[in-house]
Amino acid sequence: MIRRIDLRGADQSVDYRAAVPRADFDVEAAVPAVHAICEDVRTRGLDAIRELSERFDGVTVDDIRVAPEALSTALEQLDPDIRAALEESISRLRATCTAELEHDAVTDLGPGARVTHRKVPVGRVGLYVPGGLAPLVSSVLMNVVPAQTAGVESIALASPPQREFGGAVHPTILAACALLGVEEVYAVGGAQAIAMFAYGTGPCAKVDLVTGPGNIYTVTAKRLLKGLVGIDSEAGPTEIAILADDTADPAYVAADLLSQAEHDPLAAAVLVTPSVRLADAVDAELDVQVAATKHVERIRTSLSGRQSGVVLVDDLEQGLDVVNAYAAEHLEIHTADAASYAARVRNAGAIFVGPHAPVSLGDYCAGSNHVLPTAGCACHSSGLSVRAFTKSVHVVDYSRAALEEVARHVVTLAEAEDLPGHGAAVSVRFSQESAE
Numbered sequence: 001m002i003r004r005i006d007l008r009g010a011d012q013s014v015d016y017r018a019a020v021p022r023a024d025f026d027v028e029a030a031v032p033a034v035h036a037i038c039e040d041v042r043t044r045g046l047d048a049i050r051e052l053s054e055r056f057d058g059v060t061v062d063d064i065r066v067a068p069e070a071l072s073t074a075l076e077q078l079d080p081d082i083r084a085a086l087e088e089s090i091s092r093l094r095a096t097c098t099a100e101l102e103h104d105a106v107t108d109l110g111p112g113a114r115v116t117h118r119k120v121p122v123g124r125v126g127l128y129v130p131g132g133l134a135p136l137v138s139s140v141l142m143n144v145v146p147a148q149t150a151g152v153e154s155i156a157l158a159s160p161p162q163r164e165f166g167g168a169v170h171p172t173i174l175a176a177c178a179l180l181g182v183e184e185v186y187a188v189g190g191a192q193a194i195a196m197f198a199y200g201t202g203p204c205a206k207v208d209l210v211t212g213p214g215n216i217y218t219v220t221a222k223r224l225l226k227g228l229v230g231i232d233s234e235a236g237p238t239e240i241a242i243l244a245d246d247t248a249d250p251a252y253v254a255a256d257l258l259s260q261a262e263h264d265p266l267a268a269a270v271l272v273t274p275s276v277r278l279a280d281a282v283d284a285e286l287d288v289q290v291a292a293t294k295h296v297e298r299i300r301t302s303l304s305g306r307q308s309g310v311v312l313v314d315d316l317e318q319g320l321d322v323v324n325a326y327a328a329e330h331l332e333i334h335t336a337d338a339a340s341y342a343a344r345v346r347n348a349g350a351i352f353v354g355p356h357a358p359v360s361l362g363d364y365c366a367g368s369n370h371v372l373p374t375a376g377c378a379c380h381s382s383g384l385s386v387r388a389f390t391k392s393v394h395v396v397d398y399s400r401a402a403l404e405e406v407a408r409h410v411v412t413l414a415e416a417e418d419l420p421g422h423g424a425a426v427s428v429r430f431s432q433e434s435a436e
Contacts, residue, residue, distance in 0.1 A: 001283070001286055001287065001290065001300065001303050001304055002257075002269070002271075002283065002286060002303045002304065002308055002309060002310055003304075003308070003309045003310070004279065004309060004310045004311075004312060005019060005020065005309045005310070005311045005312070006312045007019060007311055007312060007313050007314075007318065007322065008274075008312055008313060008314050009314065010318075015325075016321060016322045016325035016326065017325040017326060017327075017376060019311075019322075020270060020309065020311060020322065020325075020326050021306050021307060022236075022237075022239070022268055022307050022375060022376070023236075023237050023266040023267075023268060023305060023306070023307035024266075024306075025216060025219075025236040025237060025266065025375065026216075027216065027219055027220050027223055027234065030216050030217060030220040031220055031223075031224065033217075034191045034217055034220040034221050034224060035224060037052060037190075037191040037192055037195065037217070037221070038191060038194075038195040038198075038221055038224055038225065040052070040192075041192050041195035041196060041199060041201055042195065042199050045201050045202060046064070046201060046202040048192070049061075049064060049188055049192050049196060049201060049202070050062075050064075052190070052192045053161055053167075053187075053188065053189070053192070056189065056190055056192075057160055057161050057162075057163065057167075057189055058163050059161045059162070059163050059166070059167035060167060061161050061167045061187050061188075064186050064187055064188050064196075064202060064203070064204075065184070065185070065186055065187075065202075065203045065204075066168070066169055066174065066185040066186065066187060068183060070168065070174060071174050071175075071177055071178040071183065071185065072178055074171040074172070074174035074175040074178060075174075075175045075178035075179055077171065077175075078171075078172065078175040078179075082172065082175075083175070083179070085364070085365070086137070086141065086175075086176055086179055087179070088365060089138070089141055089364055089365045090141055090145060090179070090180065092365060092366065092367035093141060093142070093145045093146075093367055093368075093369070094145050094148075094149060095367060096367040096368065097145055097146045097149035097150075097385070097386050098149055100146075100149075100385055100386045100387065101149065101150070101386055102119045102386075102387070102390070103119070104116055104117060104118050104119060105117040109402075110402055110405065111399070111401065111402065112398060112399025112400075112401050112402035113398050113399070113402035113405070113406075114396075114397045114398070115394055115395070115396055115397075116394070116395040116397070117392060117393075117394060118392070118393045118394070118395055119390045119391075119392060120390060120391055120392070120393050121150045121151035121152050121153070121389060121390050121391075122147075122150070122152055122208045122209045122230070122389050122390065122391060123152070123153065123154060123208050124152070124153070124154035124155075124156070124205065124206075124207045124208050124209075125147050125152050125154070125155055125156070125207055125208065125209045125210070125211065125389060126156050126157075126158065126193075126194075126196075126197030126198075126204075126207035126209070126210045126211075126229075127140075127143040127144060127147065127155065127156070127157045127158070127210075127211055127212050128143075128157075128158055128159070128193055128194065128197075128210065128211070128212030128213070128214055128218060129143065129157060129158070129159040129173055129212060130159070130160070130189075130212075130213060130214050130215065130218075131159045131160040131162060131169070131170055131173065131189060135159075135162075135170035135172055135173055136173075136213075137170075137172045137173050137175075137176050138363055138364050138370065139212060139213060139370070139371065140157065140173055140176040140177060140180070140182075141176060141180070142369050142370050142371050142384060143157070143211055143212050143371065143384065144157070144177075144180045144182055145180070146369065146384060146385055146386045146388065146389055147211075147389045148180070148181075149386050150386045150387075150389035150390050151389075151390075152389050154184075154205075154207075155182055155184065156184040156185075156186065156197065156204055156205075156207060157177055157182055157184065157185050157186070158185070158186040158187075158188045158189070158193040158196065158197070159173050159185070159186075159187070159188075159189065159193075160187070160188070160189025160190065160193075161187040161188070161189065167187065168187060169185060169187045184204075186203075186204060190214070190215070190217045190218055190221075191217040191218060191220065191221035193218070194210055194214075194218060194221035194222055194225060195221060195225065197210050197229065198210065198225040198228050198229040199228075206229075207229060208229065208230060209229065209230040209231070209232075209388075209389070210222060210225075210229050210230070210231050210232070211231070211232040211371065211384060211388060211389075212232070212371065213235045213371055214235075216236075219234045219235065219236060222234055232371065232384055232388050233371075233373055233377065233381055233384075234375075234377075235371070235372070235373070235374050236266075236374045236375045237263075237264050237266035237267050237268065237307070237374065238260055238263045238264060238267045238268070238329060238330075238374065239260065239267065239268035239269075239270070239307070239328050239329045239330065239374055239375075240256060240257060240259075240260040240267075240268070240269055240270065240328065240329070240330045240331075240332065240359055241270040241271075241272060241323050241326055241328035241330070241331050241332070241348075242256060242257065242270070242271045242272065242273075242331075242332040242333075242334060243272050243273070243316070243319050243320070243323050243331065243332070243333050243334070243335060243341065244271060244272070244273045244275070244278060244332075244333075244334035244335060245273065245274060245275055245278070245316060245334070245335045245336060246275045246277065246278060247334070247335060247336045248273075248275075248278055248334035248335070248355070249334070249355060250278060250281035250282045250284070250285045251285050251289075252334065252355055252358070253271060253278070253282050253285070253334060254282050254285035254286045254289050255285075255289060255358070256332060256358050256359060256360075257269040257271060257282070257286065257303070257308075258286065258289055258290060258293065258299055258303075259358070259359060259360050260302075260330065260359060261298070261299040261302035261303050261308070262293070262295050262298065262299055262302075263302075264298070264302065265298050265301035265302050265305070266302065266305070266307065267302045267307075267308075268302075268305075268307035268308055268328075269302060269303055269308040270308060270309055270310075270311060270326065270328070271309075271310045271311065272311045272313060272319045272322050272323055272326075273310070273311070273312065273313065273319065274312070274313050274314060274315050274316060274318075274319060276312065279310045279312065282310065283310075286303065290303070316335060316341065320341065320344055320345070323345065323347075323348070324345060324346050324347045325347075326347075326376065327347035327348065327373075327376045327377070327378040327379040328348055328349065328378065329348075329349040329350075329372045329373060329374045329378065330348070330349060330350055330352065330359045330362070330372065331345060331348035331349075331350070331351050331352065332351075332352040332357070332358070332359065333345075333351065333352070333353050333354065334354070334355060338353050338354045339353055339354070346379075347378045347379040348378050349372030349373045349374070349378045349382075349383050350362055350368055350369075350370075350372055350383060368383075369383050369384045369385060370383075371383060371384035372384070400429070403426065403429065404430065407426045407427070407429075407430065410422070410423060410426045411423035411426060411427060414426075
């Protein structure tokens with residue numbers, strides 16, 4: 001079901017990132033179609049959104065904004081066990097988000113010379129929650145809680161209208177919004193939702209930042225509209241890598257690979273191990289576990305795709321090199337002394353240490369965020385956090401004496417750049433006083 005990639009004995013010239021391929025996720029190929037969608041929303045507004053909902057979601061939505069009573073009703077009708085799970089997840093995530101909050105940093109560079117590094121929340125954000133293969137209610141929490149903790153005052157959320165619910169947003173998603181106090185919710189999906197946020201369409205005012213995962217149309221819209229609006233990342237299909245040795249439980253490893261394959265036929269599931277015995281045992285476990293699960297076809301497609309595989313390495317040192325090069329969205333460590341190996345990982349969206357920290361824990365209730373960089377972007381990008389919803393502003397406060405102390409340096413550097421007006425803007429403050 002899952003192929004093997006043998007990197008044992010590989011020399012240093014091997015590009016490990018290329019040796020472990022990913023799913024085809026060609027954003028550039030989607031650009032023409034998505035550009036047309038965004039232009040349609042920009043020029044025709046609500047009419048375009050309604051027509052696109054009929055085309056892509058198979059529903060007619062007259063009022064794209066969800067009525068307040070629909071939110072309260074969804075929360076009232078929410079299964080008590082689901083509500084309890086959401087509340088626990090919110091509590092844990094809010095605790096970690098609060099710990100991430102950055103405070104203003106004040107630097108005094110001399111008498112009367114002060115620079116303050118001020119953290120300011122984004123004014124308005126648009127949060128996207130997918131609703132295609134699965135209603136990702138957990139993504140409501142992962143987007144809303146850090147935004148609220150950062151101090152964002154205006155939050156709008158969009159999720160696709162569901163044919164099953166007569167063109168309404170999935171009720172569990174609505175209930176989570178109500179639980180979090182998010183009152184501005186739109187039944188709009190895909191690229192048209194991102195365009196709605198970016199341009200400000202119909203009842204939805206323009207936002208400053210768009211966050212949240214989605215399909216290739218959503219990702220492409222974020223790429224096209226970046227600059228007009230801020231974005232968190234261009235997240236592609238989900239992926240898990242597991243670094244494991246002979247101490248790993250093959251049933252755990254197989255279950256965790258399967259859990260991410262369940263997301264999407266393009267999801268990547270990669271096991272990196274020096275143990276052929278473990279690889280064989282995981283293969284056997286996958287045969288049993290996949291046959292017994294619900295989304296068999298989706299999972300088989302993911303596990304048998306080019307983006308998934310068992311990577312055989314000489315030892316865990318080579319394994320570390322492979323996982324650092326691969327830079328997985330989710331990385332599990334199932335080895336003896338797992339914490340020490342985890343400490344040496346540079347590139348991963350999130351790291352799960354030991355046999356009792358599966359990715360599923362992070363998806364729902366660990367207190368970490370599950371909106372993470374994919375496609376190798378973990379080598380330069382981070383997962384969604386409070387920081388994504390804040391920006392930095394330098395506040396410069398100098399007295400006359402403090403400015404005079406560095407005035408000649410400013411003039412010298414301005415002349416070195418052939419920008420004499422820059423220097424004059426400092427000199428004039430002292431030449432006028434001398435003349436008087």
